[in-house]
Amino acid sequence: MTAGPVDLTVNFLSPVEPTDLVKQSLPFSYFVLSAAPNDGKSHSVQIYSDISAEWVSGDDSLTVNWTTTTGSVVTHQVQLEQQTLFGEVSDRIQQGSAFYSTPSVTGLTYQTGQDEVVRAQFINSGKLLNTKDTQFRAVSDDWPVFALSHDLGTISAATPPVVVSIGHIRDPAVQYIIANGALQNRSLYFWSQFSSVQDAISSFLGDYSNALSRAQTFDSKVQTDASAISADYASIVALSVRQAFGATEITVSKTTSGSFDTSDVMMFMKEISSDGNVNTVDVIFPAWPIFLYTNPTLGKYLLLPLFEYQATGQYPNKWSVHDMGASYPKALGHNDGNDEPMPVEESGNMLIMTLSYIQKTNDQSLITSYFNLLDQWTQFLISDSLIPANQISTDDFAGSLANQTNLAIKGIYGDDSSWGLSYNMFADKLLGTNVFPQSVYDMQTAWYSTVANSLGVPLDTRHTYTKSDWEIWTSAIVSSNTVRDLFITAVRNYAADGKSSQPLARIADAAVCHNGAECICSKCDCAYHRWSK
Template sequence: MPHIANASAALLSRSTSSDARSGLQSVVTFAMNILSLLAAMAPVTAVSAVSWTASPFIPHSVPLAVRSPYLSAWLPQGSGTALNEAWPAFWTGSILGWAGYVTVDGKAYTYLGLPGGVTGSTNAVQKSMSFTATQSTFVLTAGPVDITVTFLSPVEPSDFAKQSMPFSYMAVSAAPNDGALHSVQVYSDISAEWVTGDNSLTANWTTTSANGMVLHQVQLASQSQFNEVSDHIQQGSAYFASTACSATFQSGQDIIVRQQFVTHGNLANTQDTNFRAVSNNWPVFGIAHDLGTISGPSSPAVFVVGHARDPAIEYIVSGGAVQSRSSYFWSQFSSGSAAVLSFLNDYSSALSRAQNFDAKVQSDASKTSSDYAALVALSIRQAFGATEITISKNPDGSFNTDDVLMFMKEISSDGNVNTVDVIFPSWPAWLYTNPSLGKALLLPLFEYQASGQYPNKWSVHDMGSSYPKALGHNDGNDEPMPLEESGNMLIMTLSYTQKTNDLSLIQTYESLLDQWTQFLISDALIPANQISTDDFAGSLANQTNLAIKGIVGIRAMASIESLLGNTAKSQNYSYGNNTSWGLAYNLYADKLLGFNLFPQSIYTMQASWYQTVYTNFGVPLDTRHSYTKSDWQIFTAAMLQSTSTAVRDMFITGVHNYASSANNANREPIGDWYDTTSGVVEGFRARPVVGGHLALLAL
């Protein structure tokens, strides 16, 4: 998790669019010599009055269409922002033109985005916003009719083909609020901003109406494979589609297309073929539906938005060769339009599956608390939205669905591929939803290092410096976190094996695992001056938390060797500095793996201590700063669950207070690094490490 890159771009409106026995006493000494931290109780930031209700709370940003690193649309909130009070934004904060109107008895209302330059429309009035693990729902009043707008980004952990589809739904339905009959038409469009990070580049597009579907497909005229501009991929196509029944369509300049609907309640079924720069008269791609005259709740008008490309990942294999890998779903479809059509026709079933998934998550997490259930619900789409499931091709060009690798973008901190210390905090999400996803994340790292191309004796930090290029580090000059990453790989590998009884990873890669363990044995006793996953805090010698990770990692190898029928290995450790303190979140791995290496007295002392340094937004990461990490706090809550439910809940409440702190400084998809005195984000946004918020569920 390397260097800080604070992606705090402002969202602007646009007018036109081991056994370790002898070491335990050292831990006791460390805990008993902790110094007091003078941390004042911080008040929860006041929430500005909003005219609508929020359930379970107003997050910093509401997920709208979040399915991949490149399909990631959010509604920034600050102190509370209605669906028609801001443009939807990419995770970086840049605008994604996405607009919506509804006409009721000939009168037009805006329900989505900030479309300007159009006459004859007024804003619908938002009544409520709510979110679950897969859905965000807004209800707005458009005169005598209430409009329900539901954004569904399916989470399909057990179906790799469906989970790999980079598409999302928006469903819009209407119901009279006065008991009378009303004529209702619904419209939405996207702009060409969805295909690039540089709006001066030229886009082209096509519109088709076939097989019961209206489909707009938009792409850059000149594409650059595997390359990004401002974190947008410069490759592939954006798609916007809906059913053809009762639908009209139009492409063209934003104000022209939108004015057509506002004035007439339908579109002209025409196409603008003047291909041009994205910012040149802002081309948009609209679809309108006539819901007819309604006397009660209508069936929804269902729209699909997406961004797909092929190939998806550039991946280094043995001998330095480079392989192009495809998203899994391409194995089932001959074209992007066929994939979109299948996704569109699957809406009712997808909604049912999503509701079942949401209910299970809510039920499981609510066993801890309602605050915890809300935090988990907000985190799941963000964790999954940083990943892509891929497959390779056979020599004959057919897809090899037995070769499944998942890739994760280290969103916002520096864009690395499969960063080990970003996978590790997200690990509970995969253990809870489907451990096979975790295996698919680890396999690229194992395959690469087993090929002999990485020269260091410890685990590599990541699979590539710039997503989606998983090209390794044959020079060995990846960011050096030797103890951190080696311990992470051992812990994750064993936890996967324990959850699934699948021995394939430890059987295939035993020599690599042993190599990393030998490094830990030499390095974990007294950790050298090095950085940990929290690299923004700087390097430090003798880090207790790193030593804990090393010890647990060594003990993990003992269990791995036992499972393989080999001799168990162990190692002692000690510590240097007992005048500082920090969140010992790496003890979570001891609980996760069921070792109980550390005596209960250690957890009891920690539970007591953390209460003395708690603020309303949680506990600082360590002595040096007032900031903290949300993922590590929930790890700590989980490891203390059997010690003190009160302290567990204290940590959950702190993170919940931060995630629900409605102030204008926080408008990003959850930033996991924040200040405990102010509740304001320090940096990072939309990172998959929020999968760590599922730490209690993974236990």
């Protein structure tokens, strides 16, 4: 950003640390600022930033309180006065605290109070008052903010980075059902190394330069590997990495003595922007390749909550459960068996992910520990999947349908006029099972380009919309680079066209939202509109 003769550079870094469970489980991001003159002259520079109490609730009418601690690190902490354990409002957790921190250095000042008052103080004097507002109130009552100001002095060149951390911590993080209906509270993995939030924040702030170096190394590898396909594909992968990891939390349980049990690691994923389910099998499934690529063990940790729960015998159906709970972070299972019914979809997904994990790692523990479950799901697929009954698939917003080809593919139709993205054939290539002859891939490849539109290829003949995840999977199995790039470029263009409020939405509709007309779904609550949001 430019302020007259001075340029201000703001860097945001949310580290992805797939091989370090402690660092990956730290719920913090870096907010880093530096200034430089753009006219070759010296200038006096002060910078300001704040967060508001909106960080801690989905209901701005609720009362919050806050503290500011000083020392080697200055930290603003804000939280709801009355918290709801494991509760959410509008996808916002109603538990825990937000933390806004920076090392205590010369020129640092802080202040808490009404947004207009605190910001005016800085505008008028270039510094804050080191005062604390103690009138705790509702989020929307005079909008309390928690501010930091750094006086950089007179600068003649680019300044060293001013490092700020921002994040949100709650403990316990997840409630998980174990045998006999008992409930277990699980904590984020980083607690196994740090005894306090302050210790975790200090470590995180002090690690910035190393974290940046690791991030650059990781990004370089991702860029190099993805660019072997195309520049457009590399762009999609770069955008997808944070989106995939940002929805996950790595947890541990406690032993009977109260210490953290690092031998009991489980990873949980929230289904965001739809219904908030926990560890939805068909949401883990499209993200599965990134875990195989970065650290397959993370994939295992995602599957373990599902395996462990079903191994207790509390889930009554013969097929795989759809998810671990209806509302994150309550992983309470479905002892009544009334989870969203995707019997072929989820059973096939679990088998495919398990086998691909074993092929990648040679770790056979999932088979040895859960053989009975895997066999049970396999026998179900043998009896049910060749001609699937009327049921929903992962594309449940599209409604149920009998004899879905993609479901039949999961287990190994008669309408010659129907077609769809056969994305599930990706598993045939991933696993090297060679169930389908090359002629099938060639036939599909030739067909797709005849039905493509500006957003690639529609999901199936029933609709005009498509899904970004399944387009990318389909691109991986076609036998023509031209057709492959048709899919990839369509997804890239959709993500970059500026017409969606989401960074990389799953669903796109060329007929409704991308023809320059107003989206008719904005006036209703139809399935398409809910999912496209």
